[in-house]
Amino acid sequence: MPSSEEIFQKVQGTLFDALGVDEDEVTPTATLIGDLGAESIDFLDIVFRLEKNFDIKIPRGELFPENIASSDSGFVVDGKVTPEGIAQLREKMPHADIDSFAKDPQVSRIQDLFTVDMICKFISARVR
Amino acid sequence: MRWYWVDKFIEFESGHRARSVKNVSLAEEHLHDHFPGFPVMPASLMIEGMAQTGGILLGEKYEFQYNVILAKVPKVTFHSWACPGDQLIYTALLENAGKEGGSVSVTATVGDRLVAEAEIVFAHLTSEDPQLSRIDQKNFVFRMNLLDILTVGKAGSGAADSDAGSN
Numbered sequence A: 001m002p003s004s005e006e007i008f009q010k011v012q013g014t015l016f017d018a019l020g021v022d023e024d025e026v027t028p029t030a031t032l033i034g035d036l037g038a039e040s041i042d043f044l045d046i047v048f049r050l051e052k053n054f055d056i057k058i059p060r061g062e063l064f065p066e067n068i069a070s071s072d073s074g075f076v077v078d079g080k081v082t083p084e085g086i087a088q089l090r091e092k093m094p095h096a097d098i099d100s101f102a103k104d105p106q107v108s109r110i111q112d113l114f115t116v117d118m119i120c121k122f123i124s125a126r127v128r
Numbered sequence B: 001m002r003w004y005w006v007d008k009f010i011e012f013e014s015g016h017r018a019r020s021v022k023n024v025s026l027a028e029e030h031l032h033d034h035f036p037g038f039p040v041m042p043a044s045l046m047i048e049g050m051a052q053t054g055g056i057l058l059g060e061k062y063e064f065q066y067n068v069i070l071a072k073v074p075k076v077t078f079h080s081w082a083c084p085g086d087q088l089i090y091t092a093l094l095e096n097a098g099k100e101g102g103s104v105s106v107t108a109t110v111g112d113r114l115v116a117e118a119e120i121v122f123a124h125l126t127s128e129d130p131q132l133s134r135i136d137q138k139n140f141v142f143r144m145n146l147l148d149i150l151t152v153g154k155a156g157s158g159a160a161d162s163d164a165g166s167n
Helices: A004-019 A040-054 A083-092 A098-103 A107-113 A116-127 B043-061 B130-134 B146-151 B158-166
Strands: B008-013 B017-023 B067-078 B087-098 B101-110 B113-125
Touching: A004 A040, A004 A116, A004 B067, A040 A116, A040 B067, A040 B087, A040 B101, A040 B113, A083 A098, A098 A107, B008 B043, B008 B146, B017 B043, B043 B067, B043 B087, B043 B101, B043 B113, B043 B146, B067 B101
Parallel strands: none
Antiparallel strands: B008 B017, B017 B087, B067 B113, B087 B101, B101 B113
């Protein structure tokens, strides 16, 4: 069973390969899109690499849910995610820091939920 | 000119591995500009050949039900070059494949010489996908009857015919 540190190091290496960023940029709090410059297709690449590096299967949409708060989801009012939407996020993204997001639930901040730490927690739950 | 950057497949192990051939010829117009006096196969076209080899390998796994789009080349290294008269062999291994896309690792060799190696990621789109109309058609692996490459050599080779004739 890998330690948290081992998981982090492997995730760090995975993001280094997928995104071409320096390893020291890959800190636990770094956001994939904002800090590391990931684009939509990179998420597919990251999932493929995590599956290979950790020898696990990650079903589609499980690590990176799609359309969780799109405009037609009914979970967004005036650019903010509704309490029902927050509950939905907690259910679909149990490894993300929803508490911090809920304090200022602007829909534009949803992408900041995708952090290096979120990936590490997701992987930890899978391999243990 | 047609957008075939592979001449034929020489091995095809469904869902695992494919090997294809690209014969570099001085008849290819672009080689005279790339470069004058030093004709070498452009690296970008080598990537295209590697993507066509890997993309058809991925597409065949799902019986070509998806549009396979070249999405990303996370890594490519060129160790050498290929000149007219060289025969490039592209060897693609299917590293990952699923409903949403796949990835391959590919090498390009001339004889024992490693010319290039790459990782390539493809995305799948179905014909109904609303994103399809927004995508640059150049990214399609399957277009302009590219799958014709799979039929090259299937009608038999000249060697077999001449053997028969000599008997």
